[in-house]
Amino acid sequence: FGTAPTQHIYGQRAALDIMIDEGREKIFRRHKVLAGSVWAALKKWSQKEVVLPNIKDEPQRSTAVTTFRADGYDLTPLRKWLKLNAGVELGHGVGFSGLKYLDGKSVCRVAHMGYLNPVMILGVIASIEAGLTVCEIPFGKGGSEAAANFIAKNFN
Numbered sequence: 793f794g795t796a797p798t799q800h801i802y803g804q805r806a807a808l809d810i811m812i813d814e815g816r817e818k819i820f821r822r823h824k825v826l827a828g829s830v831w832a833a834l835k836k837w838s839q840k841e842v843v844l845p846n847i848k849d850e851p852q853r854s855t856a857v858t859t860f861r862a863d864g865y866d867l868t869p870l871r872k873w874l875k876l877n878a879g880v881e882l883g884h885g886v887g888f889s890g891l892k893y894l895d896g897k898s899v900c901r902v903a904h905m906g907y908l909n910p911v912m913i914l915g916v917i918a919s920i921e922a923g924l925t926v927c928e929i930p931f932g933k934g935g936s937e938a939a940a941n942f943i944a945k946n947f948n
Contacts (some may be wrong), residue, residue, distance in 0.1 A: 793902045799819065810907065820855075825946045826904040827855040829939040833917045834860055839932025846899065856905040857883070862929055867896045870920075870927045878919035910943045 811819060818862075831850055837843040837860075846859035886900025891897055902922040904913055904922070918936045 800918055807907075822908075822941055822947075823855045823905050825943060826910070827853070827858065828911070828946060829913055829942045830858045830867040830902055830904050830917065832938040833920075833935030834858065836875055836933065836935040836938045837921075837924070837931040840930040842930040843932075857901050858902045859885070859899060859901045861885070861888075861893065862897045863898055864894075865929050867900050867927075868897050870929065871900065872925045873923045873926055874919055878915075878923070880916055880919045884918075910947055914940055914943070927939070 814822075831845070831853065832847050834843070838845065842865065843860055843862050845853070846861055847853045867885075871882050871884075876884060883901030883903065885893060885896035885901070885931055888896040888899045902916065914936065917939045921931070924931045
């Protein structure tokens with residue numbers, strides 16, 4: 793089958809050690825807080841009723857990834873701008889078809905799981921706001937501040 797991928801085994805061991813050191817409950821808590829910060833930003837962005845959460849009911853949302861949409865707006869330029877200018881890659885709108893979603897182009901996904909911390913997610917949120925501004929996609933202001941306030945109140 794070829795050379796065994798020993799570097800993957802070492803990488804997995806290092807990841808497991810990090811997880812063991814942090815502890816399961818703290819990992820789940822961190823993911824919940826990071827998700828909440830994205831939702832706080834999205835709540836502000838939604839004030840212009842263009843950038844909207846795909847799932848309105850927060851208790852039904854995932855603490856691993858948040859999907860948002862801008863019905864009628866192609867978010868491909870936003871994704872490209874973020875990748876080229878901020879090193880941020882947003883997920884595509886997988887499973888969204890039809891004119892309303894521009895065959896998935898009006899939908900993005902923000903991941904907030906894994907080895908992330910507040911500084912990283914706040915950087916992503918601020919970058920998304922900059923990209924929305926540059927791409928002239930209407931959105932409510934104050935998302936970064938709302939996200940930072942959420943983290944300040946909930947992260948320990």
